[in-house]
Amino acid sequence: MPKPAKHVFVCVQSRPPGHPRGSCGEKGCADVYNTFLNEFQSRNLWGRFSLTNTGCLGPCNLGPSVLVYPEGVMYAGVKPADVAALIEEHLLLNQPVERLRAPAAVWG
Numbered sequence: 001m002p003k004p005a006k007h008v009f010v011c012v013q014s015r016p017p018g019h020p021r022g023s024c025g026e027k028g029c030a031d032v033y034n035t036f037l038n039e040f041q042s043r044n045l046w047g048r049f050s051l052t053n054t055g056c057l058g059p060c061n062l063g064p065s066v067l068v069y070p071e072g073v074m075y076a077g078v079k080p081a082d083v084a085a086l087i088e089e090h091l092l093l094n095q096p097v098e099r100l101r102a103p104a105a106v107w108g
């Protein structure tokens with residue numbers, strides 16, 4: 001299996017209502033992950049890039065959280081409408097999407 005050029009991790013963690021940490025689940029992460037899945041399929045990105053749904057990545061209160069390696073860029077508050085930019089700019093052009101980056105105080 002060839003090593004992917006980039007690996008996208010999408011937090012799909014849920015917690016019970018009222019939990020003090022909240023979660024990406026209550027902020028719509030499932031729609032973000034499903035949008036990534038659809039885009040990977042329609043753009044035929046499998047093999048060049050990897051996509052994994054994952055548990056908590058850390059900055060729950062700023063979710064949905066998306067982490068891209070090998071750069072280790074954390075994105076916060078990602079919406080389904082942001083997924084195309086993440087793919088076109090970060091994955092395909094190697095230019096992280098600055099407007100979606102988690103604050104340095106959270107991930108720096």
Ligand code: FES
Nearest residue numbers: 011024056057060
């Ligand atoms: S629940 Fe998604 S980052 Fe913690």
